[in-house]
Amino acid sequence: MNFCSHCGAGVSLRIPEGDSLPRFVCDRCQTIHYVNPKVVTGCIPVWQEKILLCRRAIEPRYGLWTLPAGFLENGETSMAGAAREALEEANAVVEDLRLYGLFNLPHIDQIYMMFRGNLRHGQAAAGAESLEVQLFAENDIPWQELAFPVVAESLRLFFADRRSGRYGIHYADVVRDAQQRVTITRYP
Amino acid sequence: MNFCSHCGAGVSLRIPEGDSLPRFVCDRCQTIHYVNPKVVTGCIPVWQEKILLCRRAIEPRYGLWTLPAGFLENGETSMAGAAREALEEANAVVEDLRLYGLFNLPHIDQIYMMFRGNLRHGQAAAGAESLEVQLFAENDIPWQELAFPVVAESLRLFFADRRSGRYGIHYADVVRDAQQRVTITRYP
Numbered sequence: 125m126n127f128c129s130h131c132g133a134g135v136s137l138r139i140p141e142g143d144s145l146p147r148f149v150c151d152r153c154q155t156i157h158y159v160n161p162k163v164v165t166g167c168i169p170v171w172q173e174k175i176l177l178c179r180r181a182i183e184p185r186y187g188l189w190t191l192p193a194g195f196l197e198n199g200e201t202s203m204a205g206a207a208r209e210a211l212e213e214a215n216a217v218v219e220d221l222r223l224y225g226l227f228n229l230p231h232i233d234q235i236y237m238m239f240r241g242n243l244r245h246g247q248a249a250a251g252a253e254s255l256e257v258q259l260f261a262e263n264d265i266p267w268q269e270l271a272f273p274v275v276a277e278s279l280r281l282f283f284a285d286r287r288s289g290r291y292g293i294h295y296a297d298v299v300r301d302a303q304q305r306v307t308i309t310r311y312p
Numbered sequence: 313m314n315f316c317s318h319c320g321a322g323v324s325l326r327i328p329e330g331d332s333l334p335r336f337v338c339d340r341c342q343t344i345h346y347v348n349p350k351v352v353t354g355c356i357p358v359w360q361e362k363i364l365l366c367r368r369a370i371e372p373r374y375g376l377w378t379l380p381a382g383f384l385e386n387g388e389t390s391m392a393g394a395a396r397e398a399l400e401e402a403n404a405v406v407e408d409l410r411l412y413g414l415f416n417l418p419h420i421d422q423i424y425m426m427f428r429g430n431l432r433h434g435q436a437a438a439g440a441e442s443l444e445v446q447l448f449a450e451n452d453i454p455w456q457e458l459a460f461p462v463v464a465e466s467l468r469l470f471f472a473d474r475r476s477g478r479y480g481i482h483y484a485d486v487v488r489d490a491q492q493r494v495t496i497t498r499y500p
Contacts, residue, residue: 125317125318126317126318126319126320127315127316127317127318127319127320128315128317129313129314129315129316129317129323129336129345130313130314130315131314131315132314132315132320135317142440145385148317157317158383159386160350160351160383160384160385160386161351161384161385161386161388162348163348163349163351163423195346195348196348196349196423197333197348197349198347198348198349198418198421199418199419199421200349200418201416201418201485202414202416202423203416203483203499204418222483222499222500223414223481223483223499226390226411226414226425228389228390228391230386230387230388230389230392231387233386233387235351235384235390235423235425237414237423252330293411293481293483295391295410295411295481297389311391311410311411312410
């Protein structure tokens with residue numbers, strides 16, 4: 125951030141009075157520009173024993189497989205956002221969504237909310253951001269070609285829960301360090 | 313938003329190519345300025361049979377009671393943010409935090425994450441944003457003087473769960489309409 129989005133003057137990075145963290149503050153109108161984490165909302169679309177994945181047609185991770193997910197919009201609930209992303213990325217209607225996982229990705233300032241739901245009629249087709257979409261049985265999941273650690277973690281939890289016959293709501297940190305090592309911390 | 317925070321030129325509200333919603337786009341450098349919901353993270357601090365509440369020393373809802381909560385910061389997990397807010401607002405150390413509720417507030421573009429945890433030694437004292445802090449038994453909760461519907465909903469769920477002996481993880485929409493009517497939709 126270089127300029128105040130309110131008045132157009134320059135901004136300085138400094139700790140406002142009564143605050144404890146540096147913020148961009150306008151040199152003229154004194155507006156404080158807070159920058160906060162973003163929410164990504166997505167889902168695990170299930171049809172019979174299979175999971176719908178999308179192969180990414182966009183960066184980052186072009187060509188790799190992912191669950192339908194994207195940034196939550198203003199005015200939207202996280203569940204509505206998850207359904208919208210499935211429709212946009214996979215022309216998929218997901219029903220009976222339930223909260224499934226909440227993941228902290230503090231290294232990239234994101235919170236992931238993952239739902240699970242039923243893929244209506246088992247039908248899907250690639251949207252603008254997908255090269256292709258495909259239903260995968262557990263044994264066919266392309267684990268080595270998944271786009272993001274949080275997608276792999278969501279799928280691991282899902283298949284473990286399915287085997288146990290009991291679906292929980294999961295909370296975990298999924299952190300990738302500067303050396304690209306991924307650490308997952310699951311909480312009870 | 314009136315000016316591009318990157319280059320300082322004016323911005324226009326328009327739908328970028330390939331998008332479906334209007335965004336602020338820079339007239340000069342074409343940077344798209346997305347605005348997304350913010351995450352509020354907080355907790356229900358429990359000591360013996362009592363809950364810690366804080367009386368707000370800031371607007372909005374000055375003078376009303378609330379659970380310690382505030383905006384999640386970049387680089388922070390939601391659980392760490394909840395603990396930080398309890399420390400800042402109530403000088404309270406909360407331990408063994410567990411995810412308890414996830415609430416959509418789409419009318420104000422917020423997602424609330426509420427945790428429950430133990431208040432160490434039952435000790436707390438007003439922080440800069442609190443007029444006072446106090447431990448309340450269920451029968452003494454000032455229901456008519458709570459700051460926000462999401463706080464009331466969190467407490468209702470908590471006491472119901474405590475009576476049942478089984479704590480869940482709750483997901484709900486808490487919406488206040490233009491007539492100030494609050495509608496709560498709980499999902500399974």
